Amino acid sequence: MHKKQFGILIMLVFLFPKFGTSQNIESKVDSLYQVNESEPGFSIAIFKGNEIILEKQYGNSNLDYNIPITNETVFDIGSIAKQFTAAAILLLEKEGKLSIKEPAYKYIDNLTRYKKGDPTIEQLLNQTSGIQEVDPYLFLLDLNWYDLLTQSQMINIITKQKELNFSPGEYFQYTNANYILLANIIEKTSEKSFPDYLEKHIFLPLGMKSTTKKNSSYSTIKNRAVGYIEDSGIFYKTDFKSTIYNGDGQVLTSPRDMFKWHQNIKNATIGTSELWKKMHTKGKLNNGEEISYGLGVEFETHKGYKAMGFDGMIQGGFVSKYLYFPELDIAFFTTQNIFDWDFRERFFQLVDLYIPKKESINSEFQSVDYKEIKLPKTELKKYEGTYIFLGNEEESIKINTIKLIRKKLIAFDSDGEEISELKPIGNQKFIFFSDKVIEFTINEKIKEYKFSHYPSDIEAPWVFKEYKPYNHTQSELKEFEGQYFNANFQIGKKIKLENNILYFYHRNGAWKTEIESVAKDILEIQNYPIELVRYDNETIKGIKIMGLLFKKIK
Structure with a gap:
């Protein structure tokens, strides 16, 4: 045997001591995946080198006909x-x-x-x-x-x-x-x-x-x-x-x-x-x-x-x-x-069951040591407000309220539950949950903050804009009624007020879902924001949903 091959063999013996007790491992695998024969189940395999060292199936592939999962099930x-x-x-x-x-x-x-x-x-x-x-x-x-x-x-x-x-x-x-x-x-x-x-x-x-x-x-x-x-x-x-x-x-x-x-x-x-x-x-x-x-x-x-x-x-x-x-x-x-x-x-x-922990682990993502700074109460006060994120392809509408309480900025969710303290780290940036960063933009025209999911900031941040919560009157809701049409996709939508509740009709008018008020010109349907688009004279021109404009036709 080549010296290098022998060295690798010795390493594997120490690295995978559990291979010697395969029967014991299989029983532990069974405990993880075992289900009743009358339930859906699993097909699992482990590949080591050029071999399949474990292959097991559990449960049923088709409950109508009681067909068990086998190694041929796809x-x-x-x-x-x-x-x-x-x-x-x-x-x-x-x-x-x-x-x-x-x-x-x-x-x-x-x-x-x-x-x-x-x-x-x-x-x-x-x-x-x-x-x-x-x-x-x-x-x-x-x-x-x-x-x-x-x-x-x-x-x-x-x-x-x-x-x-x-x-x-x-x-x-x-x-x-x-x-x-x-x-x-x-x-x-x-x-x-x-x-x-x-x-x-x-x-x-x-x-x-x-x-x-x-x-x-x-x-x-x-x-x-x-x-x-x-x-x-x-x-x-x-x-x-x-x-x-x-x-x-x-x-x-x-x-x-x-x-x-x-x-x-x-x-x-x-x-x-x-x-x-x-x-x-x-x-x-x-x-x-x-x-x-x-x-x-x-x-x-x-x-x-x-x-x-x-x-x-x-x-x-x-x-x-x-x-x-x-x-x-x-x-x-x-x-x-x-x-x-x-x-x-x-x-x-x-x-x-098969992989031991490394003796020394270097994390791929190094934590960032943020240094908190002190800001006067008057400076902290300007960040107070209620902010809304209108969602994206993966996330629904989210609302946060930021309040100054005993010289600390605290973020609350829409139910009034405390999320976290915002600790200033400089340049209109704050840290919360110990490693999450939010960055504010505040001037005469804009008051908003960006939320970074990770310190590395590789994903597009969520943008929360300040807004004023609003409940529409019945006369305002009546104004939203009408037929709306998107020419690009050749599809129409209907909004109608029934028994004091505003409804959004979809699936060719067969289904309806209640519309909720969010802000003066923002409504919500199933976590989708509906933004009202108006002419200069404030008459409703149409609605915009996920970037698609549905023009009001009657």
Whole structure:
């Protein structure tokens, strides 16, 4: 045996002492994932080196027919499918059919030439394009996840948005829209349908015979698991079988096929090692700051070890996670046909059975030592007020009130519950929750603050603007009544006052939802802000919802 090989063997013996007690580990795995045979369940696998060292299944793939989950059952893996989309783009680049440095509009018909700049293909891949998410517009356009949702529909919604959330490369913001657009680029440059390209250039060459891209509501997919949600102990089928658009998901596979994909990433079965290294390199913002996202790959750190992979969550009833630790050459893949927001806790309990904690851990994110300064009461007083964030693609409307109490600025939520003290650190900046920063802008025209989620500030901040809460009178509510029409999407909305309650009619007028007052010219419907647009004479011109103008026609 080579001396280096012997050294690696000795290291692994000490690093993974639990491998010697595999039976004990398997019983612990069973305790994590065991479910009744009549319930939805899990299919899990652990890859070490060039082997699958553990593969287990639990529960039922189809409650109607009492079909157990086996190693041949295929699951919708959600956003993990983005890895295949990114790989297809890089394979096409290797063929010389595109460059990821090129602007995306070159390959996407009708994509807006945005005022803030033209996103590149690379910025679509690493989620820094600034393109708005498509999902929230479904409600506004009288669609939901159980309707037939095709590629052309989704592209139509995305390309009709005329504004970016930020300049390309300025921030990181995860959206499915980026990868739906990438699917069109793949089709245009390869002259093949998206499912055909994946099949011929990725799935078949890797021997992933159980893997398929869903492309029809009526397709028969062998050994397909049905997705469920649970409510009060009752399981309900929630499969989104009519979501057949491309790029961001809709791929079904098994743990054994994911092992073949994993081996490809390690060994470059297709493509080249340089291609897969490029895919697994962290992206950068315009200012040079790294983000924890590559080209269809997310990066994490656990117990001091760096890892890379992806999560896939579908409220239609599936959750999956793939995570690879290169330093230890071990990977974990779990998939399930029951939706669960807290799946990560169980996943990392599984990981912890196999991975020890490093003796010395250097955190990837170093905490920032902020130094509090003293400000006079008169200076603190000017920050008092009630502020509103009108939401974005992921978050709903939020309202905070900031008050000066005993020489301290305190932030409260809309229910009057204390959130945190705001401690001044200089230059109109404050720290709260020990590591979160908010920065105020206060002058004659503006009073607002920006909230940074992370000290590194890689994501676009939330902007809270000062406002005055307002309850509209009946006569004012009556003024809002009418028919509203958006010419871009050829869709209308109706607002009507009934029994002193203002309602918003949607789903072609079949459904109605109560509208609530927020501010003088801001209303709210299901966490969507409705902004009133007026002519100079104060007559209502229309309403704006998520940037879409619905003009009042009567």
